[in-house]
Amino acid sequence: MADGSVDPRPIGMFDSGVGGLTVLHECLVALPEEDFIYLGDTGRFPYGPKPAAEIRGYASQIASHLLSLDVKLLVVACNSATAAALPWLQERLEASIIGAVHPEAEAAVKITRNRRVGVLATEATVASGSYERALLGLDAGLEVHSQPCPKLASLIQSGDVSSPEMVDTVKDYAAPLKEAGVDTVILGCTHYPLVSPMLQRIFGKNVTLVNSARETAREVGDTLARKGIANEPGREGRYSFLCTGDVDAFVGVGARFLQMPFDDVRHVEITELERMGVA
Numbered sequence: 001m002a003d004g005s006v007d008p009r010p011i012g013m014f015d016s017g018v019g020g021l022t023v024l025h026e027c028l029v030a031l032p033e034e035d036f037i038y039l040g041d042t043g044r045f046p047y048g049p050k051p052a053a054e055i056r057g058y059a060s061q062i063a064s065h066l067l068s069l070d071v072k073l074l075v076v077a078c079n080s081a082t083a084a085a086l087p088w089l090q091e092r093l094e095a096s097i098i099g100a101v102h103p104e105a106e107a108a109v110k111i112t113r114n115r116r117v118g119v120l121a122t123e124a125t126v127a128s129g130s131y132e133r134a135l136l137g138l139d140a141g142l143e144v145h146s147q148p149c150p151k152l153a154s155l156i157q158s159g160d161v162s163s164p165e166m167v168d169t170v171k172d173y174a175a176p177l178k179e180a181g182v183d184t185v186i187l188g189c190t191h192y193p194l195v196s197p198m199l200q201r202i203f204g205k206n207v208t209l210v211n212s213a214r215e216t217a218r219e220v221g222d223t224l225a226r227k228g229i230a231n232e233p234g235r236e237g238r239y240s241f242l243c244t245g246d247v248d249a250f251v252g253v254g255a256r257f258l259q260m261p262f263d264d265v266r267h268v269e270i271t272e273l274e275r276m277g278v279a
């Protein structure tokens with residue numbers, strides 16, 4: 001902490017559904033003393049096939065809702081929402097807001113040796129060009145190969161991560177990046193860490209996978225320290241969850257993502273969120 005001060009308020013985090021729990025997991029490992037309020041927009045999942053303006057609208061409603069709960073930092077734990085809305089939210093809201101994309105772009109630039117970087121992400125994230133901008137902003141000489149993976153997040157969410165369909169889908173998406181000879185691949189979607197052993201086998205040992213969830217969590221820790229708003233060291237954090245879809249379904253899939261009991265989960269109506277967005 002910068003000046004030894006403590007900020008006991010929770011951190012707000014949101015995602016299109018349960019995928020952002022991979023970011024929460026990394027935060028719980030790195031920052032066990034922090035409290036978190038996580039909102040999963042399961043009622044409107046997936047974001048990946050939706051136009052940027054629609055995703056921006058959802059992100060703005062959710063950000064306003066979480067800020068109304070007095071969070072000290074807002075984490076956009078969704079790559080599609082980050083790509084569509086992060087700078088837009090930062091310009092309009094008086095709050096510290098961080099997201100994915102930049103943290104893992106920085107990591108990838110440090111890791112790559114042949115300066116060929118691959119990105120696996122949703123259609124919305126790839127179409128936004130966010131990863132290209134972030135990567136080329138750090139090293140204009142990089143070759144960036146982005147692969148949209150329209151089916152992958154939903155397949156992972158449906159549960160059977162070892163089905164032949166899953167293996168074939170992952171192989172298809174990996175093929176153009178292998179062909180391009182990338183030595184570093186950003187997993188640019190919250191769900192993909194759940195199939196990273198399979199991806200590592202498909203790409204082989206000479207390719208480094210960059211886990212966007214881990215890099216985002218690192219950025220959360222750095223931001224708390226830089227701003228002097230971390231919670232008291234040594235305490236045990238508390239976690240609560242909100243979702244816009246069915247609570248039982250959220251708990252079922254969420255427990256698989258996070259591997260821990262979900263005690264405090266509440267439903268939030270989409271109509272309630274719709275009253276909150278910023279223009």
Ligand code: DGL
Pocket residue numbers: 015016017019020045046047048049077078079080081122125153188189190191
């Ligand atoms: N959280 C979303 C992302 O990282 C998962 C995929 C989706 O909503 O389409 O892009």
